[in-house]
Amino acid sequence: xxxxxxxxxxxxYFKQNPVGELYKKLGFIPNGETEYHYQMTKSKQNSINNxxxxxxxx
Numbered sequence: 941x942x943x944x945x946x947x948x949x950x951x952x953y954f955k956q957n958p959v960g961e962l963y964k965k966l967g968f969i970p971n972g973e974t975e976y977h978y979q980m981t982k983s984k985q986n987s988i989n990n991x992x993x994x995x996x997x998x
Contacts, residue, residue, distance in 0.1 A: 952977040
């Protein structure tokens with residue numbers, strides 16, 4: 941994780957998977973979709989802010 945802490949995180953998941961709400965709670969933002977997937981991104985700045993709020997080292 942240390943190597944990638946300055947990069948945005950991009951994910952996608954199948955539309956029938958209910959995990960989207962969890963990803964939103966973890967700071968991911970919807971940014972697109974395909975025929976079968978939803979796509980989300982968590983920016984490096986958003987990741988740093990979430991870690992600071994949770995008391996994690998950054």
